Amino acid sequence: MKKLPLTAQTAPHQVDQDIWLYIKLPQLAIEAVAANTAVPLKEVPVAIAYSHKNAQRIDCCNQHAAAWGVDPLMSVSTALAICPDLIVLTKNAQQEQQLLQQLALIAYRFSPEVIIDTDGLWLDLSGCAQLFNGYNQLLKKLYTQLFAQSVNATSGVGRSPLAAKLLCGTEFHQHLPDSAEIQSALMTTALNRMPSTTKQQQNFKQLGLTTIGDLLSLPRSALSQRFNSDLMDTLQQLQGEKPCLLTRFKPANEFHDEIQNPQGLYSKESLLFPMKTLLQRLCQYLMTRQCYSHELVWRFEPLLGKHQLMTVRLSGSNHSWSSLLSLSRIQLERLDLPRSIEQISLYCGQFTVMPGLSFDLFGDQMTLQENTAELIDNLNARLGVEALSRPTINAEHLPELAGNIGAIDQPIGSEQQPGQTQKPLWLLPEPAPIKLHNRQLYWRKPLTIVSGPERLCGNWWQSQQQRDYYLACDSKGARYWIFRESTNKQWFVHGLFA
Numbered sequence: 001m002k003k004l005p006l007t008a009q010t011a012p013h014q015v016d017q018d019i020w021l022y023i024k025l026p027q028l029a030i031e032a033v034a035a036n037t038a039v040p041l042k043e044v045p046v047a048i049a050y051s052h053k054n055a056q057r058i059d060c061c062n063q064h065a066a067a068w069g070v071d072p073l074m075s076v077s078t079a080l081a082i083c084p085d086l087i088v089l090t091k092n093a094q095q096e097q098q099l100l101q102q103l104a105l106i107a108y109r110f111s112p113e114v115i116i117d118t119d120g121l122w123l124d125l126s127g128c129a130q131l132f133n134g135y136n137q138l139l140k141k142l143y144t145q146l147f148a149q150s151v152n153a154t155s156g157v158g159r160s161p162l163a164a165k166l167l168c169g170t171e172f173h174q175h176l177p178d179s180a181e182i183q184s185a186l187m188t189t190a191l192n193r194m195p196s197t198t199k200q201q202q203n204f205k206q207l208g209l210t211t212i213g214d215l216l217s218l219p220r221s222a223l224s225q226r227f228n229s230d231l232m233d234t235l236q237q238l239q240g241e242k243p244c245l246l247t248r249f250k251p252a253n254e255f256h257d258e259i260q261n262p263q264g265l266y267s268k269e270s271l272l273f274p275m276k277t278l279l280q281r282l283c284q285y286l287m288t289r290q291c292y293s294h295e296l297v298w299r300f301e302p303l304l305g306k307h308q309l310m311t312v313r314l315s316g317s318n319h320s321w322s323s324l325l326s327l328s329r330i331q332l333e334r335l336d337l338p339r340s341i342e343q344i345s346l347y348c349g350q351f352t353v354m355p356g357l358s359f360d361l362f363g364d365q366m367t368l369q370e371n372t373a374e375l376i377d378n379l380n381a382r383l384g385v386e387a388l389s390r391p392t393i394n395a396e397h398l399p400e401l402a403g404n405i406g407a408i409d410q411p412i413g414s415e416q417q418p419g420q421t422q423k424p425l426w427l428l429p430e431p432a433p434i435k436l437h438n439r440q441l442y443w444r445k446p447l448t449i450v451s452g453p454e455r456l457c458g459n460w461w462q463s464q465q466q467r468d469y470y471l472a473c474d475s476k477g478a479r480y481w482i483f484r485e486s487t488n489k490q491w492f493v494h495g496l497f498a
Contacts, residue, residue, distance in 0.1 A: 017126070017179070018240055019135070022156045022164035023107070023146070023172075024120040025100075029060050031151050032095040035102075035277075036259055042150070045083050049076050050091045059091050098257070099151075102281055104249045105288045106145045110138060114249040115161065120168075122161045122246075135176040143172050157182060160240035166193050166212070186238075187213030195234060200227060212238070255285050255293075255348040264303050264340035268332055271300070271341060275328060278346040279321040286319050291351040293318075298328065299345040302338035310335050398456060398465065399427060399494065422471060424481050424495035431492035434482060443493050445474040447482070456483075469494070 025031065029048040034041045045065035049056045056076040068083035080086055100116050107114045110132070113124030123142075125135065132138035139155075146153050156168030157177055167185050177185070189212045191204050203226070209215050215223075216235070224232055236242035259274040275298070286292055296312040312327050434443045441447040452470030466486040473479045481495040 018159050019125040019176070020158050020161050020164040021111075021123040021125050021139075021173070022117075022120060022158070022161070022168050023103075023123070024154045024156070024165075024168045025103075025151060026119075026154065027060065027062065027152045028096055028099065028119050029091050030062055030089075032099040033089045033092060034150075035099050036092075036095050037261060041087065044087055045070070045085060046087045046089065047076075047079055048091050049088050056088075101249075101252075102257075102284070103146065103149065103151065105251060105284050106149070107142070108249060108251065108288050109145075110142050115244070115246045116249055117165070120165075122164065122244075136174070139173050139176060143174065146172075158186065160238060161244045161246070162195075162234070162237045163240070166238075187211065187216070191215060194238070196231065200231060203227070251285065251289050255282055256345070257281050258343055258345040260343045262342065264342055265344075266340050268337065271332070271344060272325065272329060274344050275346075276321065276325050278344065279324045279328070282324070282346060282348060283319050283321045286351075289351070291353050293348040294350040294352065295348070296324065296328065297347040297349075299343075299347065300337055300341050301343035301345070303340045303342045305338050308335065308337055398467075399423070422481075422497070424497045427481075427495040428493065431483075431494050434491035434493055436491060441472065441482070441491060443480070443482075445476075447472040447474055447480060449482075450479070453484075 030041070030046055033048065034046075041062075043064070045062065045068055047061035047065050047070055048059045050059045051057075058070060058072050058074045058076065058079055060072055061070045061079075065079075065083060065086055068086070070079045070083055070086065076088055080088070096119075097116075100121065104114050104116055104121055107121050107123050111123040111125055111128050113122075115122040125138065128138060129135045132141060143153070153172050154168055154170055155173045156164045156166065157173055158164035158167050159182065163182075163186055166189050167182070191209055191211055191214065192201060194212060194215075196204075204210075204215070209218075216239075220232070220235075223235075233242065237244070257278050259277060261274070265271055265274075282293070282296075292314070294314055296314070298310040298312070300308045300310070302308075310328070310331060312324070312331055314324075314327075318324060432443065434441050434447070436442075441449075450471045450473055453468035454470075455466065455468050457466050467483040468486065469481065469483040471479060472482050479497040480493050481497070482491060482493050484491050
């Protein structure tokens with residue numbers, strides 16, 4: 001079957017060619033440090049430094065620093081002389097990987113094939129258009145999600161991961177180019193951008209090859225005689241003839257993130273901004289994995305002294321960072337913290353798969369469940385989980401043993417199926433005896449049996465307890481739940497209906 005070219009007239013579901021998107025983060029070093037600190041760095045000159053031959057040099061800088069004349073590879077002392085207000089931060093490879101992991105979580109919602117590079121991401125967009133109503137809509141939504149993370153991103157589109165990276169430009173694609181545009185851009189790309197050794201680049205110049213198109217126009221047999229097998233592998237990867245074997249990204253089974261502030265945070269109000277950032281990252285993680293968390297574990301690390309933990313219990317599904325922040329803020333008010341906090345961490349390890357949505361006829365049941373869960377979470381945050389309780393069901397047949405009052409976070413038993421007959425919500429503290437006179441039941445008033453019996457047996461291996469339950473009423477319509485013991489034939493009232 002012949003593959004269809006990617007054109008504007010081609011429907012998204014008809015395209016079966018490989019489409020790779022490469023997202024480059026030119027300001028990754030700065031944005032990674034900024035994402036892990038509570039100090040605002042957007043409107044001030046910032047540069048990232050690294051050690052080179054016992055000297056500190058500039059690795060990259062933002063636009064405000066570049067406007068002062070700060071350039072990469074410049075010494076830190078020279079940069080500070082040019083720009084006295086320059087904020088110099090140390091390059092942190094671990095924080096860069098953390099930011100790439102966070103962005104990969106976002107990308108994973110748009111493509112099941114995500115690969116993390118040293119300073120960017122690959123996404124396999126093949127077959128993902130129909131879900132987003134076209135590739136152009138996918139690119140726009142992806143750009144919006146990345147822009148919300150305060151990162152600068154450019155992109156490249158190609159038929160292979162290597163081609164997409166080589167075609168990465170200075171802007172992010174808002175529209176997907178067609179096949180002819182992709183091929184033309186690849187053929188005119190400078191050959192020195194392709195991964196190769198210095199010796200190979202020298203040989204390219206001697207042969208008069210300046211673009212990738214010049215190299216691909218030569219016969220493979222001639223190239224294999226002049227160059228080694230590494231170049232042949234690179235060309236196969238470039239044209240998609242060889243599968244990409246790079247490790248695919250998978251979301252972690254646990255969530256753990258942190259934000260540092262070396263200057264320290266001295267009030268609870270100042271903790272809310274970094275807590276908001278961590279909760280936004282958590283909600284992205286939950287949406288990506290299609291699950292929800294049962295509890296949040298906060299860790300507040302002081303400059304001096306012992307850390308402080310705070311656990312926020314959640315009774316239901318909650319993916320709103322604002323709601324989670326409100327619950328954390330309520331509980332934070334009751335917590336005694338050290339005078340200064342240097343690091344805030346958020347951990348979640350208990351997750352439940354998000355259930356499929358089901359709606360009742362009028363659509364009110366889901367809203368009721370969400371409101372109930374929100375009320376329970378707010379009471380937990382204000383009063384503590386030990387202050388609340390809920391009715392639960394035990395694995396017992398006898399009614400007085402089946403009902404119980406348990407902790408609010410204890411799940412309600414679902415293995416007990418209700419019987420076919422009606423049962424009252426509240427039972428008497430003790431079953432009250434019923435008088436039987438001339439085959440007429442009396443308990444305050446004459447009682448008449450309406451329906452029954454329903455036989456219940458409990459703990460038969462210890463003692464014979466067999467009861468026949470009936471629904472009865474009196475002359476005024478009041479209903480009673482009564483039973484007769486099989487051993488002594490005695491009648492009792494066990495519960496009253498409203």
